[in-house]
Amino acid sequence: MSGQEAGARPFKLPQSVLVVVHTPALDILLIRRADGGEHWQSVTGSKDREDEPWEATAAREVQEETGIDVRASGCVLSDWLLENVYDIWPQWRHRYAPGVVLNRERVFGLCVPAGTPVVLSPREHVAWQWLPWRDAADRCFSASNAEACLLLPRFSGAGAAP
Structure with missing residues (x-):
């Protein structure tokens, strides 16, 4: 069991996704962490x-x-074929195997119809909002997330310069 005791919660894998959920008008869904x-x-x-x-x-x-x-109808998930590697914040390293300090993050876009309902998982997130892509980039606490928001016009085919 990856060096863990029986019954212990398994370590998180240092491989994650970042999904920029957006409308055709390039409004981005942001969610606020519950922690x-x-x-x-x-x-x-x-x-x-x-x-x-x-x-x-x-x-x-x-x-x-x-x-x-x-x-769902009208939704299009696209792999942007981009990956970020970043340091795992010290306060979250206990979730990973001993010695794991870097995470590999794959970036995706998800275009959804305007007005798509959002139902949050309350144990993870407490609020949501749709923002224009530049405003969303300014609001993100993560640098890689902000960068992904700024890349949205390029990957959505909207042609606006980031």
Whole structure:
């Protein structure tokens, strides 16, 4: 069991997704973390297992955190083929195996129809808002998330310069 005692919660894998949920008008859904502060972000989450495909992780995390089904009519999930590697914050390193300090994050976009309902997982997030892409970038607490918001016009095909 990865060096853990029987019955212990498994360590998180240092492989995660970042999913920029947006409308065709480039309004981005941001959700506020439940663990305090003003930490606004896009959908994020780790793979459940090493062989879980990135797309499956993205779809699962979007469903768990927002209630949005990526297969619903009008929704388009796209792999931006971008990856970020960053230091795991010290206060969250206990969730990972000893010695793990870096996380690999794969970036996706999810275009949804305007007015798509959002149903948060209250144990993870306490509020949500739709913001124009530049405003969303300014609101994100994570640098990689802010950068992804600024890249949205390029990856959505809208053609605006980030």
